[in-house]
Amino acid sequence: MMQDTLSLTFSALSDPTRRAMLARLSKGEANVSDLAKPFLKDMSLPAITKHLKVLEKAGLITKSREAQWRPCRINGEPLKNVSDWMEQYRVFWEESFDRLDAYLKTVTKKDLKEKKHGRKK
Amino acid sequence: MMQDTLSLTFSALSDPTRRAMLARLSKGEANVSDLAKPFLKDMSLPAITKHLKVLEKAGLITKSREAQWRPCRINGEPLKNVSDWMEQYRVFWEESFDRLDAYLKTVTKKDLKEKKHGRKK
DNA sequence: AGGTTAATTAACCATATAGTTAAATATAAA
DNA sequence: TTTATATTTAACTATATGGTTAATTAACCT
Numbered sequence: 001m002m003q004d005t006l007s008l009t010f011s012a013l014s015d016p017t018r019r020a021m022l023a024r025l026s027k028g029e030a031n032v033s034d035l036a037k038p039f040l041k042d043m044s045l046p047a048i049t050k051h052l053k054v055l056e057k058a059g060l061i062t063k064s065r066e067a068q069w070r071p072c073r074i075n076g077e078p079l080k081n082v083s084d085w086m087e088q089y090r091v092f093w094e095e096s097f098d099r100l101d102a103y104l105k106t107v108t109k110k111d112l113k114e115k116k117h118g119r120k121k
Numbered sequence: 122m123m124q125d126t127l128s129l130t131f132s133a134l135s136d137p138t139r140r141a142m143l144a145r146l147s148k149g150e151a152n153v154s155d156l157a158k159p160f161l162k163d164m165s166l167p168a169i170t171k172h173l174k175v176l177e178k179a180g181l182i183t184k185s186r187e188a189q190w191r192p193c194r195i196n197g198e199p200l201k202n203v204s205d206w207m208e209q210y211r212v213f214w215e216e217s218f219d220r221l222d223a224y225l226k227t228v229t230k231k232d233l234k235e236k237k238h239g240r241k242k
Numbered sequence: 243a244g245g246t247t248a249a250t251t252a253a254c255c256a257t258a259t260a261g262t263t264a265a266a267t268a269t270a271a272a
Numbered sequence: 273t274t275t276a277t278a279t280t281t282a283a284c285t286a287t288a289t290g291g292t293t294a295a296t297t298a299a300c301c302t
Contacts, residue, residue, distance in 0.1 A: 001287085010135035014128050015290090019206075026210060032249060047291055049250060054289090068248045068299045076213025083207055083214070085140075089147060092197025093204070122257085136260090153279060168261055170280060175259095189269045189278045 005059070006085060009078040012058035017043075018051050025061060025074040032070050126180075127206060130199040133179035138164075139172050146182060146195040153191050 012018055021035050036048040052072065055061045059078045063070045133139055142156050157169040173193065176182045180199045184191045 004137055006140070007135050007137055010131050014131035014135055016125055016128055017290095019127070022210070026213065033247090036249095043290085044292065045249070046251080046293085050290070053250095065298095070249065074210075074213055076210055079207060079210050080214035082203075083211075086200060086204055086207070089143070089195075089197055089200050090204075092147065092195055093201035095197070154277090157279095164260085165262065166279075167263085167281080171260070174280095186268095191279065 005078065006081055008058045009060065009082055012054050012060055013082075015051070015054075018055055021051065021055065022060060022074060025072060029071050029073050031066075031072065035072060126199065127202055129179045130181070130203055133175050133181055133199075134203075136172070136175075139176055142172065142176065143181060143195060146193060150192050150194050152187075152193065156193065 013022075017039060020038065024030055024035055024038075032045075032048065032052065035052070036045055039048060052061065052063070056063060059075055061072050062075055063072050134143075138160060141159065145151055145156055145159075153166075153169065153173065156173070157166055160169060173182065173184070177184060180196055182193050183196050184193050
């Protein structure tokens with residue numbers, strides 16, 4: 001079972017169908033059948049409803065009512081929490097480039113030496 | 122089933138135990154029993170092993186061997202992918218609510234116009 | 243009222259996930 | 273060689289997840 005909001009958000013984002021729905025909603029409001037259209041060859045409408053429920057429970061979208069349609073809108077707030085959580089780790093992917101760079105420089109130097117002295121390892 | 126790397130990463134991050142392990146590893150290398158210690162009142166060691174396997178398969182940590190210990194290190198690369206994915210949504214949490222609201226209303230108006238003049242898309 | 247469109251709910255199924263206990267493996271140390 | 277420590281694997285269980293089809297609800301349109 002999952003109670004904390006960050007887990008709920010990450011879990012909702014861990015599905016490509018749901019991420020595609022968010023991507024669509026980032027271009028503007030859309031109702032359920034609009035959102036379903038790209039996926040109806042792969043899955044049924046009830047499956048879509050379920051995915052939307054997951055997004056809704058995570059607070060990533062909101063649904064309203066307009067006649068028989070349910071227009072959905074993206075809500076970025078939970079993504080703010082993800083972004084805040086990510087910040088503490090930024091150094092670990094920016095640093096890796098430095099290390100790779102340093103490593104490549106080392107290898108190059110070593111290689112040059114090896115060539116000169118005809119030695120390996 | 123989950124094949125794409127982004128889904129794998131989000132899924133690995135959707136558990137508070139695993140995020141706590143990452144937080145611990147962000148302070149430096151640690152072996153399995155170090156990582157387990159804060160959780161042994163809540164779960165068994167095999168449960169810890171499984172969580173670490175999830176993190177490892179997502180590429181978020183690497184494990185090496187040192188005598189009977191398995192020192193683990195964080196690997197930030199998958200988080201870079203998450204960060205890149207997140208960028209397209211930054212506008213939805215970072216801009217003022219008024220501006221975001223205005224933006225969404227614009228998109229909605231366009232959609233309504235399209236509806237008025239007949240078919241969408 | 244009857245029919246159409248939009249979306250959800252119910253009931254069900256298969257697989258994945260997160261945990262358990264008990265046994266096994268790997269290495270060090272006595 | 274035995275024992276202790278660190279960790280994993282095996283076998284199992286319960287619940288969650290992601291899908292299905294069939295039925296249902298809700299609102300609109302003649």
